[in-house]
Amino acid sequence: MIQSMTGFGKSVLQLPNKKITVEIKSLNSKNFDLNARIPSQYRERELDLRSIISNSLQRGKVDFSLYIEQTGTETAASVNAAVVKKYIQELKDLGLEGVSKNSDSQLLEIAMRLPDxxxxxxxxxxxxxxxxxxxxxxxxxxxxxxxxxDEGAAMEKDLRLRVSNITNLLDQIIEVNPDRVANTRERLRKAVDDLKENIDENRFEQELVYYIEKYDINEEEVRLKNHLSYFNDNLNSTENNGRKLAFISQEMGREINTIGSKSNHAPMQQLVVQMKDELEKIKEQILNVL
Structure with missing residues (x-):
């Protein structure tokens, strides 16, 4: 089963004097890219946390946040009295105390917002x-x-539908292919007849066979079928293979494009356009596959 690269996880730890909240969010990315927000007291163990996260998520743009909320009476922060007194005195020297009776409390409020x-x-x-x-x-x-x-399961369902649609369209192309060959033969015969020239029938047939072989799509049909089957096999894999699925979809695109360039037949070209549309939807989904 495939996995999406998009997700969110949260867990809360309640200790006797503090509440610790962990939040992890991930989006799609070509590689593993972790942005960690960790309180300064845990910075020396950041590499340990990064290792745990990278081993689990493997790939994606990940935001990791560790929040600390003091719930007890103990606190690691205290007022730096000497600095605050100095700030208040300097503010008074600047004449910012005003005329209010509460000027000292106002100055204290300003001082407490200043650095250190x-x-x-x-x-x-x-x-x-x-x-x-x-x-x-x-x-x-x-x-x-x-x-x-859970999101990967929904994506897999959609991907299988798109692959099935391409398979059905390929079957329709195989059905109309004889008509395309007959149409090509008839068109060339009419073009020669319009010249009103006597021709060597054997030579004409040789040239006709060469021309038809040049636009033969049998190899592309076989390769595309193999790619579609291989794509489904990899959807069943337990490995994280988003990159492999992306590569297979590229190969599918090559065969579809070649069939389109060789088709030279309006009904077949319409089927090829539909195949390309389904393939684009596959490629959009694969961008988010782990």
């Missing part, structure tokens, strides 16, 4: 806590992979 008003003590990573975070990341990955599989 809060200082954060660097926390050492608790290994048990980080193990719990890793477990939460794995839970979010399980959710996003389920999302990818």
């Amino acid at each position: 008003s809060l200082k954060t003590e660097r926390e050492e990573i608790d290994e048990k806590e980080f193990e719990a975070i890793e477990k939460t990341v794995i839970e979010a990955l399980a959710e996003i992979n389920k999302f990818r599989s």
Whole structure:
């Protein structure tokens, strides 16, 4: 079964003094591209988290977010009193205290918004806590992979329909091919008759056979059938083979284009146009296949 590259997963971990939320979103991409938003205290373990995510998702443009919300009384941040006092004094020196009785509180409010008003003590990573975070990341990955599989199942259904449509159109091309040959023979015969010249019938037949063989599409029919069968086989594969499906669809396009260039017959050309339309829909879907 194929998987989509699009998905979303979320998991929440509640610890005694903090709430940790993990969110993972992925979109289609040729390679694995991870954008990680992680609090500074966990930066030294970012490579570990990246490895877990890349091994699970393998491919796609991935956004990973780790949010920390303090729910207990403990906090790693405190007011940097010396810096705040200095800010207030400098604001007063600039004459920004105004005439309000609450000018000190107003200045304090302004000072608290300025850089370095809060200082954060660097926390050492608790290994048990980080193990719990890793477990939460794995839970979010399980959710996003389920999302990818569900969307992949819908994509697979549509891809099989498109392949079936191309197969049916190819069968119709095979049916009208004898008419195309007969039409070509008749057209050439009429063109020669219009010349009102005596011709060597044997030579005419030789030239006619050569001309018809030049526009023979039997090889293209056989190769296209093989490509369609191979495409279906790869839809059944348990491997992630979006790139292989894209390559097969390109080969299908080559054969369809060649049939179109050789057809020289309006009913067949109309069928080829329909085949191209179905193939374009296949290619659009494959862009999102893992």
